[in-house]
Amino acid sequence: MIAWEHTRQAVGARIRALRLARGLTQEALALASGVTRNVLIDVEHGRRGLLYERLVDIAEALDASAGDFFADH
Template identity: 75%
Template sequence: MAAWSRTRQVVGGRIRAIRIEREMTQEALALSSGVTRNVLIDVEHGRRGLLFERLVDIADALDVPVGALFGQN
């Protein structure tokens, strides 16, 4: 598995875990971040990557630093 593919899996899993921890639906996160729900589903499952700007928007909507999406504290 390529490094970028592993990174997509990690980031997607972190987005999903944080979203669930915050008791947010995919729809709520999609609306808050400006990403469509279908894109968010693909991202959470590691099937799609995002531009850094979208990751910042998602991190803001989840109220976490961007590094948290990469598993950093």
């Protein structure tokens, strides 16, 4: 696996974990962050990356920092 693929999957898994820890559905996080639910699904499954701006939007909706998505790296 290429390093960026591993990072993309790890970030997606971290977004999912934080979302679940906050008790949010994918739909609720999508609405709060301005990212579509379909994009969020692909991100959580590591099939799609995001621009930094979208990572910040998701982080703010989760009351987290974008750096939290990389905490395990």
